[in-house]
Amino acid sequence: MDRRGFIKTTAAVLGAAAVPAGFAGSARAAGEIRVGLVAKSLGNGFFVAVDKGAEEAAKQIGNVKIIFTGPTSTTAEGQIEVIQSLIDQHVDAIAISANDPDALVPICKRAMARGIKVISYDSAVGQDGRIVHVAPSSDELIGQALDKLAAAAAPDGKGKFAIVSATPTSTNQNAWIAVMKKYLSQYPGLELVSTVYGNDLADDSYREATALLQKYPDLKVIVSPSSVGIVASAKAVEDAKKVGQVYVTGLGLPSECAGHVEAGSIKSFAIWNPIDLGYATTYVAVDLVNGAKGPGNSLPDGRMGKISFDANGVGAMAVPFTYDKSNVEQFAKIF
Amino acid sequence: MSTLSSSVQAREPARKAFGWKKLLRWETLLGLVVILDFLLNAKLSPYFLSPWTLSDASFNFTERAIMALPMALLIIAGEIDISVGSTMAMASVLMGLVAQAGFGTPMVCLTGVVVGLIAGGINGVLVTVFRVPSIVATIGTLSLFRGVAYAVIGDGVLKSYKPDFAYFGQGYVWGPVSFELVLFLVLAIIFAIVLHTTVTGRRIFAIGANPIAARLSGIRVDAYKFWIFVLLGAVSGLASVLLTSRLGSTRPSIATGWELEVITMVILGGISIDGGQGSILGVVLSALLIGCVTFGLSLLNVPGIVLAIVTGGLLIGVVALSSIVGYSGRRRRH
Numbered sequence: 001m002d003r004r005g006f007i008k009t010t011a012a013v014l015g016a017a018a019v020p021a022g023f024a025g026s027a028r029a030a031g032e033i034r035v036g037l038v039a040k041s042l043g044n045g046f047f048v049a050v051d052k053g054a055e056e057a058a059k060q061i062g063n064v065k066i067i068f069t070g071p072t073s074t075t076a077e078g079q080i081e082v083i084q085s086l087i088d089q090h091v092d093a094i095a096i097s098a099n100d101p102d103a104l105v106p107i108c109k110r111a112m113a114r115g116i117k118v119i120s121y122d123s124a125v126g127q128d129g130r131i132v133h134v135a136p137s138s139d140e141l142i143g144q145a146l147d148k149l150a151a152a153a154a155p156d157g158k159g160k161f162a163i164v165s166a167t168p169t170s171t172n173q174n175a176w177i178a179v180m181k182k183y184l185s186q187y188p189g190l191e192l193v194s195t196v197y198g199n200d201l202a203d204d205s206y207r208e209a210t211a212l213l214q215k216y217p218d219l220k221v222i223v224s225p226s227s228v229g230i231v232a233s234a235k236a237v238e239d240a241k242k243v244g245q246v247y248v249t250g251l252g253l254p255s256e257c258a259g260h261v262e263a264g265s266i267k268s269f270a271i272w273n274p275i276d277l278g279y280a281t282t283y284v285a286v287d288l289v290n291g292a293k294g295p296g297n298s299l300p301d302g303r304m305g306k307i308s309f310d311a312n313g314v315g316a317m318a319v320p321f322t323y324d325k326s327n328v329e330q331f332a333k334i335f
Numbered sequence: 336m337s338t339l340s341s342s343v344q345a346r347e348p349a350r351k352a353f354g355w356k357k358l359l360r361w362e363t364l365l366g367l368v369v370i371l372d373f374l375l376n377a378k379l380s381p382y383f384l385s386p387w388t389l390s391d392a393s394f395n396f397t398e399r400a401i402m403a404l405p406m407a408l409l410i411i412a413g414e415i416d417i418s419v420g421s422t423m424a425m426a427s428v429l430m431g432l433v434a435q436a437g438f439g440t441p442m443v444c445l446t447g448v449v450v451g452l453i454a455g456g457i458n459g460v461l462v463t464v465f466r467v468p469s470i471v472a473t474i475g476t477l478s479l480f481r482g483v484a485y486a487v488i489g490d491g492v493l494k495s496y497k498p499d500f501a502y503f504g505q506g507y508v509w510g511p512v513s514f515e516l517v518l519f520l521v522l523a524i525i526f527a528i529v530l531h532t533t534v535t536g537r538r539i540f541a542i543g544a545n546p547i548a549a550r551l552s553g554i555r556v557d558a559y560k561f562w563i564f565v566l567l568g569a570v571s572g573l574a575s576v577l578l579t580s581r582l583g584s585t586r587p588s589i590a591t592g593w594e595l596e597v598i599t600m601v602i603l604g605g606i607s608i609d610g611g612q613g614s615i616l617g618v619v620l621s622a623l624l625i626g627c628v629t630f631g632l633s634l635l636n637v638p639g640i641v642l643a644i645v646t647g648g649l650l651i652g653v654v655a656l657s658s659i660v661g662y663s664g665r666r667r668r669h
Contacts, residue, residue, distance in 0.1 A: 042639065102586075
């Protein structure tokens with residue numbers, strides 16, 4: 001075979017080899033950054049919204065591909081299988097909302113050992129198993145947001161208000177209420193008259209809220225930093241025919257609160273926005289792939305501004321997102 | 336009853352024409368499907384054909400495949416055990432407690448296997464002494480064992496395992512060949528030898544095919560069944576050691592729903608649910624097939640819901656296909 005013939009043959013063989021590679025759907029485009037976005041489980045509206053935000057960020061950054069995946073049920077074993085397949089696809093980054101903070105650590109370590117940037121969002125992976133964790137919010141930000149919501153619900157920002165919390169030992173709620181009290185001085189018109197506990201149960205919360213309405217006839221606002229408490233309190237206000245006199249606010253899910261916003265017992269409430277969470281998570285993942293260092297640094301996250309991570313790699317995204325009549329229906333379809 | 340006679344066939348090769356019958360054996364069919372899927376995966380995903388990818392893929396099914404081996408024996412003997420996932424959870428919880436108490440890795444592993452053994456013994460006693468039908472007895476222990484696991488640690492976690500414990504579920508014997516995979520292959524060979532070449536194996540088939548005839552011919556049917564339950568329990572404990580080591584931690588929800596995945600592997604492997612028929616080779620091939628199909632699809636990022644549909648479809652498809660092509664003897668019993 002002469003030299004030209006050899007080159008021709010080689011070219012033909014290479015060409016033939018390139019054809020099937022071109023068909024493969026998951027092959028990598030040049031310079032593309034691929035981010036595996038792992039949900040707690042598929043078929044959950046919350047994570048569909050997270051994916052929507054991630055796609056938005058991917059489009060904005062450019063040349064980023066989001067691989068949205070997750071197990072069928074919320075098990076650690078299922079998530080491990082999914083992460084395994086992402087490792088073998090040689091993705092550049094993996095972002096996980098963990099079903100189990102501990103059981104995922106070994107597989108996440110393996111991913112990092114193979115050069116993949118692993119982060120968690122929403123629900124954290126143990127510190128050894130991820131570079132950073134994007135928390136939807138922080139105690140500080142939530143507490144302040146609750147004060148602001150109470151002021152917005154009270155007429156002219158003045159009046160008595162009460163808190164319907166979860167249990168007296170709920171770590172999260174107690175931390176938020178402590179922050180609320182710390183910043184209450186910024187709202188001189190507001191007066192906190194009582195904190196009661198509905199134990200995160202619908203009937204207990206309803207009973208406590210009804211008792212509050214009887215005990216304080218001039219109560220203006222009930223704040224409930226619990227998704228169970230806010231719905232039960234709104235129901236109590238409606239049943240006591242006090243809609244328009246007493247407003248309920250706090251942290252709740254749009255799908256559960258939409259009806260009460262419609263009824264008028266809730267003016268506005270807050271919870272993290274999953275679209276923003278997916279958006280910020282994607283930005284952080286791409287920042288890390290591009291060489292940024294996580295813990296102890298601030299990383300830009302597009303339209304959200306920037307997110308600062310503490311020495312343990314935990315960063316809070318934003319103040320909880322406020323929902324009212326204008327947007328609750330749209331989000332009620334999501335989560 | 337072709338499986339029973341698999342060794343007989345080998346001795347009398349001239350008994351029948353070599354052609355179709357042999358080609359249509361369940362194992363041949365499974366083997367072909369495995370090869371087909373392997374090629375398809377290699378074609379569809381540029382990442383599939385790498386030793387490390389294949390090794391990673393094996394982690395997803397070896398623990399279940401290891402349990403499928405004694406489960407095959409039990410189903411061949413005409414019984415079933417659906418408590419194996421819960422047995423794993425209970426074993427894992429006790430291993431966690433033993434580790435927390437400061438014991439080393441050998442003691443932790445021993446605990447896992449012994450707890451499994453006892454759990455298997457309880458199932459065995461319920462079935463052979465108290466005469467509870469195995470499906471009923473193990474539905475009971477399915478809840479019982481899982482309940483014990485939840486009662487002990489609730490929503491807590493046990494993770495004070497020593498670093499060397501990680502070897503069982505995460506370690507490699509040579510290059511990308513994992514400890515789990517080697518253990519599975521060794522156990523598969525042992526199970527195949529026992530089931531297909533020894534008197535014990537022959538008796539297990541006989542018990543499943545016709546327990547009354549087996550008893551009348553002097554086989555201690557209940558003793559056999561009891562010990563297979565114990566064996567399955569012990570192997571579930573072993574699988575629990577592997578899984579706990581792979582996860583590096585214990586929660587009571589560990590291995591939820593695995594019993595059905597193990598039984599799916601066994602049935603797809605050609606073990607008759609009525610007992611009396613099947614081969615270890617079939618089980619090994621079906622484990623490979625399930626592993627290959629699910630991992631291949633997940634490399635293409637096909638959602639897990641579709642994976643579940645494919646596995647279910649595969650099971651029905653292969654069973655129906657074998658029925659259509661008229662498995663001689665396979666569908667006939669008694």
